[in-house]
Amino acid sequence: MIVPATAQLAFDGSGIDGSLFTSVTDFARDTKWLNTPLELGTNLGLGVFAVLMAAGWWSARRRGTEAMTVALAAPVAVVTAFAVAEVVKKLVAEVRPCRSMPHAYLVDACPARSDYAFPSGHATVAAATVAALFLLDRRLSAIAAVFALVEGFTRVYVGAHYPHDVLGSVLIALPVALLTSLALRRWATPLVGALSRGTLRPLLTAGAGAAAQPAR
Template sequence: MTHRTTAQLAFDGSRIDGSLFTSVTDFARDTPWLNTAIALATNLGLGVFAVLMVMGWWRARRRDDSAMALALAAPVGVVAAFAVAEVIKKLVAEGRPCRALPRDFYVNSCPAPSDYAFPSGHTTVAAATTAALFLLDRRLAAIAAVCTLLEGFTRVYVGDHYPHDVLGSIVIAPPVALVAGLVVRGVIRPVVSRLRAGGVLQPLLRADTAGEAVR
């Protein structure tokens, strides 16, 4: 099947919230001074979530074995959520807004026809990180939650996704990340306990003040 045929058969998400999408892209058209900044932020913003996970790991060095296992499991949960989202994306095959609404304003160029819209991959990573951090550190999770909302808005602003693509990611990603995080924690916790007891990896897994009560 050619890319053109695939695009023709793809689900048309504009029927769900196309008018809301257009309202956001109209705002983008009317704020050209924001376009470049948000176009950069929508991709570079994912680095914020990586930093938050690193902070979670660093703080877990001063906590118990379970916390450290959760910190190490967090990236696995994010990858698992992204993988599930990619499978759903192929199954739903929702065309990008730029193909259904070609007259709207777009900050970003139109992706290839085989690059589908639902759910948003960027927002999936953001929402999954929030969920993984919720198990580990509520303060970091709160920061991640705010950043997730901002990330979702930028995805619509630049024209890459409909609002329901973002909402779908926020619904799909957290349960997957939570389950994966808890499963991986259970599997690696005994290993983490042994490595924290001594060895070359101990400084990466345990600080001098380890043993503090888990908040």
């Protein structure tokens, strides 16, 4: 039988923290009443991060051009971090736990073989949102951090990722999102300022007297 090259190169991460993974999935087996809510929540929870970024944009309308630039940079930073994570995912090619540990209790359906495990895309979005909002509003960033912890746990709970997949996502997303936001704050502020004086003014500022304010 000819084995596809992708299967030959696939990395089995069960030897890293497979025992911790099964401890969490065993907990999922013992709390079946939580399975459906957390399976739904692990995907719908991504909407929370979109709402938090929208809240940051709304607040930035009253805080000046630089704050608005950071607010607009947030989704760009998240997408950038996700793109980097996807590249890493293809390079590492770690098979999903459902394939390397098929006897574990799994809530989530097993994805295609080409959908690798490391790093977690969901956890990447969550951690990147935390970093992007940190430069804009520390309170929103703290709220995002709480939801990011929940998101990371649910990815393991449903059996979609190993714990190290989630940790790897954080280590990738935080610096990428933070550096992207810093770069855009530096280079895009003049552009946002110019747009604020044009037809997009209602979306970018709440009034002519808005003064620049630091991250809160």
